[in-house]
Amino acid sequence: MRAIGLVEFGPPEVLHPVDLPDPPTRPATVRVRVRAAAVNPADTYLRSGAQAAALASWPPPWVPGMEVVGVIDTVGAGTREAWSVGQPVVAVVSPLQQHVGGYSELVVLPETQVAPAPARLDPAEAATLPMAGLAALLTVDQLALGRGSTIVVTGAAGVLGGYVTQLARERGWQVIADAAPRDAAAVRRLGADEVVARGSGRDVARRIRQRHPGGADGIADVADLGPGLLPALRDGGRFADLHGRTPSAALGRDAARVDLVAPIVSDYIGRADKLRSVSAYASSGVLVPRIAETVPAVRAAQAHRRLERGGLRGRIVLTVG
Numbered sequence: 001m002r003a004i005g006l007v008e009f010g011p012p013e014v015l016h017p018v019d020l021p022d023p024p025t026r027p028a029t030v031r032v033r034v035r036a037a038a039v040n041p042a043d044t045y046l047r048s049g050a051q052a053a054a055l056a057s058w059p060p061p062w063v064p065g066m067e068v069v070g071v072i073d074t075v076g077a078g079t080r081e082a083w084s085v086g087q088p089v090v091a092v093v094s095p096l097q098q099h100v101g102g103y104s105e106l107v108v109l110p111e112t113q114v115a116p117a118p119a120r121l122d123p124a125e126a127a128t129l130p131m132a133g134l135a136a137l138l139t140v141d142q143l144a145l146g147r148g149s150t151i152v153v154t155g156a157a158g159v160l161g162g163y164v165t166q167l168a169r170e171r172g173w174q175v176i177a178d179a180a181p182r183d184a185a186a187v188r189r190l191g192a193d194e195v196v197a198r199g200s201g202r203d204v205a206r207r208i209r210q211r212h213p214g215g216a217d218g219i220a221d222v223a224d225l226g227p228g229l230l231p232a233l234r235d236g237g238r239f240a241d242l243h244g245r246t247p248s249a250a251l252g253r254d255a256a257r258v259d260l261v262a263p264i265v266s267d268y269i270g271r272a273d274k275l276r277s278v279s280a281y282a283s284s285g286v287l288v289p290r291i292a293e294t295v296p297a298v299r300a301a302q303a304h305r306r307l308e309r310g311g312l313r314g315r316i317v318l319t320v321g
C-alpha cells in the first residue's frame with residue numbers, strides 16, 4: 001500500500017510517499033480503506049521529532065495521521081460489532097500505538113477505535129471529527145459543569161475550540177470565546193454567547209472579570225494561555241489544561257480555590273461509546289465540521305507548512321487512494 005511517511009524527523013519536506021506491505025488484521029481489529037485523513041497539529045509534532053522518544057520502538061518510516069474516514073475493507077476474527085465490508089466508518093488512529101498513522105491507504109485498528117460514519121457528511125468533513133471530536137467531548141466531560149454554567153474557551157476559532165464551543169452549548173453552558181476580532185462573527189456562529197479579544201492569559205482574565213465580576217465556572221484552555229487565565233475563574237471553578245503543562249505547583253495561590261483537569265485524548269482512544277457519540281453529534285448537527293481545504297495526500301508537506309504558518313480556519317484534509 002501507499003502511505004505518506006518520513007524516515008527522519010524535520011521540516012514538512014521530510015514527508016514523502018512510501019510503499020509499505022498491506023497490514024494484516026489481527027483478532028478484534030478491522031482494516032479500514034482510508035478515503036480521507038485530516039491534518040492535525042499533533043501530526044506536525046510527530047513529523048518534527050517532538051514525539052521521537054515515544055516512537056523509538058518503531059522502525060521508520062513513521063506515518064502521521066490521527067483521524068480518518070473510509071470503508072471497512074476486512075473484518076478480523078472475533079470482533080464484537082457486526083461490521084460489513086464496504087461500510088463507511090470514521091476512525092481515530094494513534095501512530096504512537098499503531099505505528100502506521102492515517103496518511104495511508106489501509107489502517108488496521110482495534111474495532112473500539114472505529115465507528116459508523118455520521119450521516120449526511122461528505123468524507124472530508126467526517127475526517128475532521130474522530131480525534132478532535134473525542135478531545136472536545138473529553139474536555140466537556142471532565143469539566144462536568146451544570147446547565148447554565150459559564151465556560152471560557154480559548155482558541156475558539158480553531159477546530160478543537162470550535163468543537164468544544166458546540167458541545168458546551170449542547171450542554172446548556174454559556175460560552176465566552178477568546179478570539180481575534182476578525183474571528184468574532186465566526187465563533188458566534190459556532191454558538192459562542194460572548195467574545196473577548198485574544199491576548200495573554202492575564203489580559204483575557206482581566207477582560208472576563210470586567211464583564212463577569214463573579215468569575216467563570218470553567219475554562220477550556222485550548223490555545224494554551226496557561227495559569228495567567230486563572231483569575232478569570234470563580235472560587236471552585238475548573239480549569240482544563242489540554243496541553244498537560246500545568247503542574248499543580250504552577251497554580252500558585254489559585255491551587256486552593258480552583259480544580260485542575262488535564263483532558264488528553266488518549267484517555268478516549270479505544271472508547272467506542274465516545275466515538276459513536278461524536279459521530280451521532282455530527283449526524284444531528286451539534287458538531288459542524290469546518291474544512292479549510294481538501295488536497296491529495298501527496299501534498300501533505302504543503303498542508304503541514306500551511307498549518308504551521310497559523311491563521312488556518314478549519315482543517316486541511318488529505319484525500320487518500
Ligand SMILES: NC(=O)c1ccc[n+]([C@@H]2O[C@H](COP(=O)([O-])OP(=O)(O)OC[C@H]3O[C@@H](n4cnc5c(N)ncnc54)[C@H](OP(=O)(O)O)[C@@H]3O)[C@@H](O)[C@H]2O)c1
Nearest residue numbers: 041135155157158159160198223242263264265310311312
Ligand atoms: N488535549 C488533547 O488531547 C488535544 C487534542 C487535540 C488538540 N490539542 C491541542 O489543541 C490545540 C488546538 O488544536 P486545533 O486542532 O484546534 O488547532 P487549530 O485548528 O490550528 O486552532 C488553533 C486556534 O488557536 C488560535 N490561537 C493560537 N494562539 C492563540 C492565542 N494566543 N490566543 C487565542 N487563540 C490562539 C489559532 O489562531 P491563529 O491561527 O490566528 O494563530 C487557531 O484559531 C493544539 O495545540 C493541539 O495540539 C490537544
